[in-house]
Amino acid sequence: MDDKTRTELEAAAFRRLVAHLRERTDVQNIDLMNLAGFCRNCLSNWMKEAADAKGLPMSKDESREIVYGMPYDEWRAKHQKEATPDQKAAFEKSHRH
Numbered sequence: 001m002d003d004k005t006r007t008e009l010e011a012a013a014f015r016r017l018v019a020h021l022r023e024r025t026d027v028q029n030i031d032l033m034n035l036a037g038f039c040r041n042c043l044s045n046w047m048k049e050a051a052d053a054k055g056l057p058m059s060k061d062e063s064r065e066i067v068y069g070m071p072y073d074e075w076r077a078k079h080q081k082e083a084t085p086d087q088k089a090a091f092e093k094s095h096r097h
Helices: 003-023 029-036 040-053 060-068 072-079 085-094
Strands: none
Touching: 003 040, 003 060, 029 040, 029 085, 040 060, 060 072
């Protein structure tokens, strides 16, 4: 497989992942972090880091809007719930440094 095709397939997979996460607003970022070690914010940070590496202007807010499909504060107001004590404990256990 050539590099261009691989990049196109990777981009398609990324877009599908982002679309899936936009649909699954019931899945909280802390759940993603506890199970997979990354969340929507991580994806948006990786997007911004990729833009920075290419010298392309992209703010943190712009990268988050790409992933969330809306401004981050709007997504939080609509979909983010307070983490439960169990979620917080699992996060602390799995993210010790």
